[in-house]
Amino acid sequence: MNIPDPQKLSLNTATVRKQWKLAQIIDGCARHGLRGISPWRDQVAELTLKKTRQLIESHGLAVTGLCRGGFFTKDNWLDDNRRAIEEAHVLGARCLVLVVGGLHEKSKDMPRARAAVREGLEKILPEARQAKVPLAIEPLHPMQAADRACVNTLEQALDLCDELGEGVGVAVDAYHVWWDPKLQSQIARAGRERILGYHICDWLVPTRDLLNDRGMMGDGVIDLPRLRSWVEGAGYAGFHEVEIFSDYWWGRDPDEVLKIIRERHPAT
């Protein structure tokens, strides 16, 4: 396998969100030689959209995604997604990452949730196209189906993309999809057109928490070089965005974390 291009390393800001504010994270990326960043909207709001844009531009970072829109099964989803599209536009984000939402409150009706997601996507897609903001549906791990996203496989996400047409694709997050027996074929199906982002971290054995026990690349069981070979083999030429939700890594010195990410990247 070829070595990943070090220029393609990007940081999802959730990875060090407990230690640093967004301005510090932007600065940290630049200092550690990471060329991409994917910020979360609450951090952007805190710093202000204008200042975020200025800082990211002045450091010459690519915005590999904005996290996040979606949650189509919550109240007020339309306004929130409209704001998210506008923010992604202002930041020049390569995509708006969508965590689509789980079951409606007090509901057990998965088909209803999935229908709401499709309808929500149909509604916001014209506005996203107009703003030139590609929408990246992120299939989440099935263990998060109830409360975070009822789109849980790449196949399901790509079926949605086929129904919706242009301007929408997928974010392939190793953590969420690595287990899927149809992963290779669905990545090939997605192709260059539909793969809008590629997120990496690792699956730990044992995993002690359903949300915040992701591993640093190399500490778990995901065959990341093989996965990257499939993603890049499908034509994806974008960034490798590190996104680690982890109580452990949130407890470490963030400069250490970024240093380790750099060190681990070549073996992914």
Added chain:
Amino acid sequence: MNIPDPQKLSLNTATVRKQWKLAQIIDGCARHGLRGISPWRDQVAELTLKKTRQLIESHGLAVTGLCRGGFFTKDNWLDDNRRAIEEAHVLGARCLVLVVGGLHEKSKDMPRARAAVREGLEKILPEARQAKVPLAIEPLHPMQAADRACVNTLEQALDLCDELGEGVGVAVDAYHVWWDPKLQSQIARAGRERILGYHICDWLVPTRDLLNDRGMMGDGVIDLPRLRSWVEGAGYAGFHEVEIFSDYWWGRDPDEVLKIIRERHPAT
């Protein structure tokens, strides 16, 4: 939806394994009017196979499954599965439940694990057929792909069944498959021929542990009546086996647990 037949309630013995020995569980099932039981092999070994058979027969219980064979990615899988088939035969179990195993030790190679599972199945299937023990592949939740089972969707399990021919089917466990966007179509595909067992419990929100935080039916978000309508609509006419791995329920009086299971069954 129709009410489930109370005569079809079965208990997977893992549900009260921390409180009772197998002899007590068999007795408890009879006292609480449960007509089926699915024991685990370590408990059978402790009580002895002969005594287990005698006790189950004298109480008139159906053996809805024997747990478990599989783990084809571990050393010594062949001998262990041969013994499991023999035990299932002696107990007159309706199927031998297979938890197929995860990654090989120190391996990240999922395709290798999946190939080993297929080869293992091919090897033991003739012996299972001869013993008239149907093999039930149980797709496990993707969060258990690394360490317990690399068969993670019903579609994947049924593809294996198609390759292998007769004598093998699936155990549909609500907990493992409820999230699957292809669930309805794959249950229909499975049909009466392939559905060898139907296991119920519930998915809690939040779920605090990847193994031992399953919910009692009604306490979570799985639409069990709808799922049963699909399973029975596909032709399955067997038992509804309650299997709850839960630190919470293991801490409760087992007579209470069985009473609550009976009370909850009509709404599943």
